Amino acid sequence: xxxxxQTVHTLAGxxxxxxxxxxxxxxxxxxxxxxxxxxxxxxxxxxxAARLGTAAARPAPEAMRARVLAEIAQTRxxxxxxxxxxxxxxxxxxxxxxxxxxxxxxxxxxxxAAAAACVAVAAVSGAAAYRAEQRADRAExxxxxxxxxxxxxxxxxxxxxxxxxxxxxxxxxxxxVVVSRAQGRAVVIMSGLAAAPAARTYELWLMGExxxxxxxxxxxxxxxxxxxxxxxxxxxxxxVEPAGGSPAPTTRPIFAVGLPA
Amino acid sequence: MAxxxxxEGADGTGDGLRVVPAPHRxxxxxxxxxPPDALARLVGRVAKGDEDAFAELYDEVSGPVYGLxxxxxxxxxxxxxxxxxxxxxLWRTASRxxxxxxxxxxxxxxxxxxxxxxxxxxxxxxxxxxxxxHRPDGPAFDEVTEQVEARLEAERVRRxxxxxxxxxxxxxxxxxxxxxxxxxxxxxxxxxLGTVKTRMRDGLIRMRDCLGVNR
Numbered sequence: 001x002x003x004x005x006q007t008v009h010t011l012a013g014x015x016x017x018x019x020x021x022x023x024x025x026x027x028x029x030x031x032x033x034x035x036x037x038x039x040x041x042x043x044x045x046x047x048x049a050a051r052l053g054t055a056a057a058r059p060a061p062e063a064m065r066a067r068v069l070a071e072i073a074q075t076r077x078x079x080x081x082x083x084x085x086x087x088x089x090x091x092x093x094x095x096x097x098x099x100x101x102x103x104x105x106x107x108x109x110x111x112x113a114a115a116a117a118c119v120a121v122a123a124v125s126g127a128a129a130y131r132a133e134q135r136a137d138r139a140e141x142x143x144x145x146x147x148x149x150x151x152x153x154x155x156x157x158x159x160x161x162x163x164x165x166x167x168x169x170x171x172x173x174x175x176x177v178v179v180s181r182a183q184g185r186a187v188v189i190m191s192g193l194a195a196a197p198a199a200r201t202y203e204l205w206l207m208g209e210x211x212x213x214x215x216x217x218x219x220x221x222x223x224x225x226x227x228x229x230x231x232x233x234x235x236x237x238x239x240v241e242p243a244g245g246s247p248a249p250t251t252r253p254i255f256a257v258g259l260p261a
Numbered sequence: 262m263a264x265x266x267x268x269e270g271a272d273g274t275g276d277g278l279r280v281v282p283a284p285h286r287x288x289x290x291x292x293x294x295x296p297p298d299a300l301a302r303l304v305g306r307v308a309k310g311d312e313d314a315f316a317e318l319y320d321e322v323s324g325p326v327y328g329l330x331x332x333x334x335x336x337x338x339x340x341x342x343x344x345x346x347x348x349x350x351l352w353r354t355a356s357r358x359x360x361x362x363x364x365x366x367x368x369x370x371x372x373x374x375x376x377x378x379x380x381x382x383x384x385x386x387x388x389x390x391x392x393x394x395h396r397p398d399g400p401a402f403d404e405v406t407e408q409v410e411a412r413l414e415a416e417r418v419r420r421x422x423x424x425x426x427x428x429x430x431x432x433x434x435x436x437x438x439x440x441x442x443x444x445x446x447x448x449x450x451x452x453x454l455g456t457v458k459t460r461m462r463d464g465l466i467r468m469r470d471c472l473g474v475n476r
Binding site: 010011012014016017018045046048051053064067068069072076 | 310312323325331344345348349352355362363367370371374414419437438441442455457458459466472
């Protein structure tokens with residue numbers, strides 16, 4: 001890996017204290033998936049942080065108990081993680097139609113990898129689920145679409161060969177790219193990136209042998225972006241382009257990061 | 262993924278982490294409530310949809326959850342809302358609790374802390390304009406914390422915090438109780454990012470050893 005692996009290790013404390021920004025959290029969780037000792041350390045530090053929490057205990061307002069108990073009585077619980085069985089999951093999704101858009105579960109070692117993306121994806125899926133419940137049929141098509149996006153993103157994050165790299169953006173902010181060479185896909189997660197200027201868009205590029213290949217555009221930095229067809233690309237870059245994107249970069253990259261082989 | 266990245270020791274802890282001895286090892290079960298494994302079993306029952314078990318769980322964790330959320334958010338009304346969300350979240354996601362990855366209380370507190378911090382960060386622009394007038398963590402804290410064990414636990418944590426260097430203590434408490442990112446903490450303390458990262462980790466490790474946290 002690039003510089004990520006040299007610095008990421010020191011983030012265990014900040015991670016256990018929830019003091020990382022989303023991109024760094026993603027980077028660190030990807031690292032955790034590869035480093036058992038770090039996972040073990042994080043476990044201990046988490047328990048320790050929790051003790052800081054319990055030390056602040058104070059009686060909850062009386063009225064809250066009844067409200068919570070009433071609310072859970074009508075709140076569906078999420079199913080446990082299961083080992084991926086694609087067919088079974090499809091059946092479940094079909095069964096859930098019209099009731100609830102469900103988040104596909106990924107039960108692999110890299111579960112929770114690139115949490116920023118997971119959080120964003122969860123927000124997308126959660127929002128979809130909520131809407132689907134509220135307005136069943138109308139929201140369903142959209143929910144399904146979001147679901148499919150979320151599944152593909154989760155698929156990359158959960159890939160056994162997923163690797164994460166992070167770098168800064170010259171105009172401010174940071175970006176993390178999680179790549180699965182086996183799937184030929186990558187997920188780009190930006191944090192602290194300003195909205196694109198008027199009539200401009202951010203365009204992603206896959207770079208390597210030959211000319212940079214366009215890999216999609218993004219208007220805002222808030223959601224993870226799925227990049228497909230990674231192939232032999234050795235770098236992912238971002239430039240600012242006229243709205244709609246360009247066939248070839250017309251400005252200098254504001255972000256470029258080498259992809260792990 | 263086999264192996265680790267180049268430059269990392271196989272044990273991943275090469276850089277002189279564990280320099281701090283553990284002078285005050287304590288039985289981690291000495292804190293409030295039932296023993297950790299009983300709490301984990303309770304969560305197991307909750308995962309199967311047992312509402313009575315949830316009511317028991319509520320009685321065990323609502324105080325710690327509410328207290329932590331108030332500590333971070335300060336505003337009582339907002340805290341109650343967030344604490345309620347957290348408790349419902351515990352019900353909803355009980356099946357995802359994995360005892361192999363930590364204790365049930367830590368699981369609940371992790372969810373509570375994340376929620377509180379998310380609220381702080383998403384509401385940052387709004388709260389920046391407001392004055393943080395409410396300070397319920399003053400003397401009132403000790404008055405309301407009636408349970409003796411909770412008080413002992415608070416005392417123990419306070420004493421262990423007292424064993425940290427000032428920079429470690431400030432880094433840890435600003436992040437955990439203040440809900441700040443380490444970048445914000447570095448700004449507040451006028452330290453480099455690297456220093457703050459290191460202090461947070463060293464501080465937590467020292468706390469861990471002082472509290473005798475099971476690993």
